[in-house]
Structure formats: C-alpha cells, structure tokens
Amino acid sequence: MGWSMPRGVLISCIVVLVALALIPVTESRYLIDITTEIMVYALFALSLNVIIGFSGNVSFGHAAYFAIGGYVNAILLTTYEMPLIISFPLAVVASGLAAAFVAYFCTRLTDIYFAMLTLAFAMLVWAIAFKWRSVTGGDDGFVGVHVPAFLDDRVPFFYFTLIIVAVSIGILWMICHSAFGQTLIAVRENLTRAGFIGVNTRLMRGAAFVVAGTFAGIAGAIFAMYNRGVYTESAFWTESAQVLIMTLLGGMYSFFGPAIGAAALYLLERFANEYTQYWPTVLGVILLVIVLVLPEGLVGLAKRIKARLAGGS
C-alpha cells in the first residue's frame, strides 16, 4: 500500500478537514466545544487501535497514558510555569516513556494476561495520581491549569486542537501503513508464524504499545488544557473501557474506524444524557449490538451494506 493515501481516502480526509475548519464560522460555542472534545477522543481511540487493530493485543489500561500526558502537561504549565512549547512535548515524551516501561513487561505476555497486566499498571498510575496529593491534587483533581493566553479563547483552541490532531492522525497513518505497520498486521494474524519468519514479535508489539501510548499522551495533554483540569478518573479503568468501546464500535480493522466510533459514542452519550438517566443501559445495549451483530463495528456495517448494494445492482 505504501505511504501515500489512496485517492478516495485523501479526498475524504481533505473534505472532513475543511468541514471541521469551517465549524467556528457557525459561531456556535456548543458546536465548537463538542467538536473539540470529539477530535481529542478520536485521536485517543485511534491511538488505542495501534495496539488492538494492528498488533492484536487488547490493552485495558490505555487511559493511563492519556492521564499521564494530561497530568504532566498540566503540572509543567501550572506548577512550573513552563511555556507550552516545552511542557507539551515533555508531556508526550513522558507518556511514551511510561508506555515503553509498561510494554517491556507486558509484551512478555499475550492475550488475557497481557490485558490484565496493562490494567494493573493503569490502576497503579491511578493510585499514584490519587495518593500523590501534593503534586497531582489527589482526588480533588488538578484544577486551574494555566493555558497560554493565545489559546484562552475557544476558537483558537479549536484550531490548535484541529492542527495537532490532524498532524497526529497523519503520522499515525504513515506509521500504520509503513513496513512496520504491515509487519504488525502479520504479527496480529499469526504470532507464531511471524516469529518463524524472523520477526522479533515482542519488539514489534512493544513498539506498537509505545506508539499508542505516545499518541494517547498527546490527546491527554490537549484535554487537560481544554478542561483546565485533570482528574484521577481519567486514569481509571472505566475510561480505558470507554475508549476500548469507542474503538470497537467504529471498527478495529479499519484505520479510521475508531475515530468514527469515538464520534458516535460521544454524541450518543451527550444526547442520551439529555433524555434519559439510564445511559448505562443504553451503553449496554450498544455493546450487545457490537458483540452479537457488528463485530467489525460501524465501518464493517458500512462495508456490508456497500457490498450488498453493489451485489444487488
């Protein structure tokens, strides 16, 4: 497939980008806010898919890296009054390093044990955020993040998010479609065989984990500024579950699937919250649908419909 995007995908991406860039023109503060949040979650879900869709492991602790990105950026900006140009990259590096540390241990294991260990590490991150009150604010949260003046308003912040997220997704696309990405798919399809043909499968899975953690850190760092706060719950396992559901809802075997899943789940939750207090049940039903009817997510559904239409005509 190479590094370049197929023309159809490229055109669609440009159209989406332009449409997004025009959103502030509507002057709807609400629309700008939710689009900003959706972009962050989309990046978060896409990053997780590097582990799930491309290396075939399931991480139950992906929220940890989102949280680390958020906390480090928030603390450097606020407590140490660093400029964004330093705090942001450091936050991203911190997430990547944390992911590398965890990957070193987790890649010894596969399947359910891998998932459990990622979960255990994430809960450790949560416990540290909870207990280390003097630095993280504990369960009160780290509130009142100093956001640089040029990002103080929602419109500049929207464009800041759009640019960072678009560039990040572009880089993720290149990584996933490089020789590295293709090798990862081989590892996913058959761990043993990939090992036989000389692939260092542990290293490959580790690298995927680090890439995923790094980009989750970017999403987290943006989110901390957007909310002007970071909270312990962002590292809790429920957040990891949420992003996992986003990924699966969209479809883990397609590159853009998780972003669609993120947008769909986010919007659904927001609207459901306005009409019902039984969001857990709604989410439960969505999960049942994914598991029983749509194992390949919304993207899989779209493909099936497309195939049927093409077959019918």
Added chain:
Amino acid sequence: MISTLRTTVAAAALIAVSAGVAQAEIKIGVLYPIAGTGAVYGTPAMHGNDMAVDEVNAAGGILGQKVVTVARDTKLKPAAAAAAAKELITKEGVKVLIGGLSSAVGLAISEVAKQEGVVYIATIPKTIQMTTEKLHKHVFRTASHTDFEGDAIGQIVGKLGKNSVCDIQLDYAYGHDLAAGIEKGLAKHAPSAKKVMDLRAKLGATDYNAQITQILGAGCDVVTSGLWGSHFVNFAQQAKPFGLFDKVTYISGGEIASHEIAGKMGKDYPDNVISNTYELWYDHTFPAHEKFQADLAKRSGTKETAMWPVLAWIGVKFYAAAAEKAGSLEADKIAAALEGLSIDTPVGPRTIDPKTHQADAGQFWGPMVFKDSAEYRVMNPVTYYPAKLD
C-alpha cells in the same frame, strides 16, 4: 470514508437545529448525579430543586419570568460534569449552574463557571479548596465545609470532657480535610484531648475489621470520624460485635444522623453515636421548617423525608433572591448581589460571606437515641451549631 462524512454532516445538522431554539424563560442548569452510585443523593436533591423552582414560580418567577430547570447527570465524574456544564451554558443558555456532589465534580464545575463567566452555586461539595485557593468571583457555596464540621466535633469532645481521641477517615479529599478541621477544633475547644491514632480507610471500603481492631487496641475513649453513607453502615455493623460502641463515644461528621441512615438501619443503628445533619424531618427548630417538610412529604410520598432536598432547595432560593436583588440576570450583578446576601431557610438563616463566598451553613448535632418510636433512632436533644469559627 463516505459514511464518515455522512455521519459528520448529519450530526452537525442535528446539533445546529437543536442549538437554535429560542428561550422565553429563565433556565437554571442543575447538576447532580442521577444515575449509578451517586443517585442515592442526586435523586432526593432533585426533589428539593423542583420544589424550590415551583415555589419561586408560584410567587411570580424571577423578575417576572418563569424559571425552568434543565438537569444533567454528572455521573459523579468531573470530566462528564464539566462537559455537561458547558453544554448547559452554550447550548441551553442557562443563566446559572447549581448543584454538584463530590469535591472533584464541584471544582470541575467551578472551573467551567470561571471560564464562561457564569455563576455557580455549590450546594453539596464540602471541599475547602473551593472557597480558598480555587475561589473566583463567580463561585459560591451554600453547603457546609470541613472546618465547620471539625469545629463542631471539637466543641462536642470538649463538652464531654474526653481525653483520648482516635480518628478514622476515608482516604480522600473530604476525609483529609475533615481530619484537619477536627485537629483545629480539638486544639481550640478541647485542649486537653490527645489524638492517639489516625486511621484511613479506602474510599468505597467494605471491610473495617483491621481498623476496628486497631482502635480497640489503642484504647481511646472517643472516636471521631467522617465515614458517610454505606461506609458508616458497614463500619457500624462490623464494629458492633466487637463491642466498640460500648467502649467509645463515636462522634461523626458526614451527616450520618440524617434519617436516610437512621431510618434504613433501624434497630441496627449503634449506641453512643453523636452526629450531624443539615435537616431532620421531625425537628422544627426553625418555624419555616414545618411547611417545608409537609410540602416535601407530599412531593416525595413519604412521611419521613430525606436530608438532601433542603440543600438543593437553598441553592435555588439563593439564586432567586440574588436575581431579584440585582434586578438583572447578568452574572457579575448576580455575583455582587450574592455577596453578603441573607435568606431565611427551613434550617435557619443563611448569609453568604462577601469575602469567602461561603454561606454560614450551620448543622444540627446530637446523640442518636430511641425516642417515640422503637423502630429507628432520632437525634435527641437536637442542638443547632451555627457556622461560626470565632
């Protein structure tokens, strides 16, 4: 990819349509946990909120306009609460945010209020940060806070003349703050009392045997605490067989004297407990309470009403009073009106301190005993501790 586009466009259209609705009334944004764990408090709080709104409307609304509640579930999560608060402001166009439960959620809503320049009245969160380090011109708190609670506990320990104190708290913000408050209260009102043990249980803990055993080993004559809700129920059930409540007086914040706990525990509620509550359905210390309780009983369908409604009620009433006083709905004017504002409530007069934005939310304290009914305990005698630290 095409389906992505369609989804995006459809979603955008949907949002654009729903955002454009015009408003003829005053919308107030109300945030409580309605689903899941927090519903224990959120559901009754909504009764109080709705009752206050109905009363305000029956009296002609605010500045002649009808008040409408737009409620959102915080899910007890700060990020969800912040997102809901933003949506209430930017989409629903609410003029004020009222509510919040848990310190983190309260602070998250407060941060949104600060950014968007909207007034936030915190009705339940007790974290001291909100009215100290994180204070800003648009946040006000009508709940009590941990220094008031700690001070009252100090006074009670002093009056009882107890000397050796064990403190057990939940290991999170409220527990830490209350421990500090008790520390100050003891130093002031019970200087001879000595703290012999500090214990912390996990938030959501279900097994307290290790702590109970340590308290018994330390041999203190009073236990101070802030274990609330199911934490207290579990602690009490586990401590009773050890005879803990025969050996110590248990003095606790966290409103475990409320009827929610006393009524449900019934005969299982232990001896020698002195605790607090914002409101008691059977106590009419303040004249306005009788009517309030009767209305609430009618609304909730039970004779014995819960404690939480009055907190939500007070938040709405403060907003209504401030808007009338300001003669405007503008946030800055409302904020200015709230500073130093006094209102009369069913649980005593409340005044918001113009500097700290904290209402002097006093509480009722007293021992829990069997009185008229053998089915559940009530507070007797009831003593009102006004919120005064000097």
Added chain:
Amino acid sequence: MDMLLSSPTFVFIQVLNSISLGMNLFIIAAGLSLIFGVLRVINFAHGVFYMFGAYIMYSIAQDMELGFLTGVIAAAAGLSVIAIVIERGLFQWLYDKEHLMQLLLTFAIVLIMGDLAKIIWGTDQLSVSYPEGLSGATNLGITFYPTYRLLLAVIGPLIFIGLFLMIERTRWGRLTRAATQDMEMLAALGINVPVIYVTIFLIGSALAGVGGALASPINSPTPGMDATIIVECFVIVIIGGLGSLWGSFVGALIYGFVFNFGSVIVPNWQDVFAFLLLMVVLLIRPWGLFGKPEREGH
C-alpha cells in the same frame, strides 16, 4: 502501630480478620474461577451477581422478614435463574469468539443489571441485620470475636470441600475437568457439553449470589458495590490462577492477610500493595500460583 503488632491478642485477631475476609471473598472468587476454568469466559458480571445476591437477601430477610436462611436460598435460586437465562440466551453464541467479545458482553450485562437493580431496589442506603443469635461475639479464650465472622470463616472451607469433592470425586466432576481440556472430544464421546456449561455457569453464579447474601450484614447492599468486589475477585483469581479451585482458596487467604496486615504495616497503601503483588505474579507466573499455563491459541 508496631506496639500493637507485638501484642499476641492483636495479631491473633488480625489473623482471624484475614481468614474471615478471605473466606468470604473465596466464595465469590471460586465462582468466577470455576466459570473461567470450564467456559473460558472472564465474567465481569460476577460482581453484579454478587450485588443481586445482597439485594435479594435484603428483600427476603429485611423487607419481607422471611428469615436469613430463606434469604440465602433465595439468592442462590435467583442467581441460578439469571445464570440460565444469560448462558442460554447470550453466552452460548460466544464460546468460539475472541476473549475480547466475551468480555464486552459481560460488561454489557454489568451495565444493564446495574440499572435493573436501581429500578427494583431504588438507590436508598439499605442495611441488613445479622441473623438471630449471631450478632454478638464468641469467647475464644484469649479474646472475643464476632460470631458471624467466625461463621463466615467456617462456611468458606465447607464450600471449598464441597466443590473439591464435586470436581475431584464424582463422574460429573471428571467430565467437567475433561471439558476444560478438550470439549470437542467430550462431544464426540456423546457427552452433552451444553448441559455441563450451563450447570457450571449456574453453580458459579449461585456462589456469587450466596456470597453477596452472606456478606450483606457486613456489606450493605448499595449501588456500585459490584465494582469493588469484582476488582478484589480478579486480584484473587489471577494471583491464585484462573480456573484453579486451590488457587482461589489460597489467593483469597493471601488477599485477606495482605489487606489486614497491610493496613497496619503500610497503612493506606494496602491496595497499591495488592496491585503490586498481582503484577509480580503476572510477570513471574502469569497463569498464577496454582494455575496451568494455557496452550497457545484457542
């Protein structure tokens, strides 16, 4: 604190605390482990089954005043019915799917049953009394100890022995063990595998229900109580070894001791300590202390 640890009575009580906590958790964890051992499903909904057990006990014993023992039986029966419905209605379609899909399914059950509990029992703070005559303490010579806790410490091993005999000493148990190894062969031999599956799921779920019912006097039924217990159970069965009865038993005891002595020796960090222990086990022996390494692929 160190002073306390030098007192033999204190240490003795802490040992009893550890055993009674461990044995209560064992009842629940054994069910989770049993289900994994045969069905190969990690049942997230096990915690919510436990919660239903506690709520059923509240309805029967506290609300309708039909007695404590009736409550325990009702909890077991209620969870058995729920188990049959869920296994036949949902799980049976997923045995050949990935672990991930099974996990999501069980997570969906958690969410839906959580709301269901809220609709049935409301959100109030509930409380269940000790059964008649068991609310006091028993004189053990050196010290008094809560009678009900002692009872829990005895029921756990009884259930352990019962399960052990059932699995190790009966023909049905041998079939079950065979099912964990190779169910295709079992099916080829004409054994009704689905019946084994549904029965195991029923027993495992009923254990969660009984565990919840027995715990209700010391762990009041409340929304969200499922989240705490499921984490504890995971820690126990992973340390002990998924699918191993001995593993759940020993894992539960380890957890009880770490929790109780941890809160004296490293106060406030006992949970972190439990997680660290979990990590160490996962890294050194991912299949747990008593588990067997899984075959590659499934």
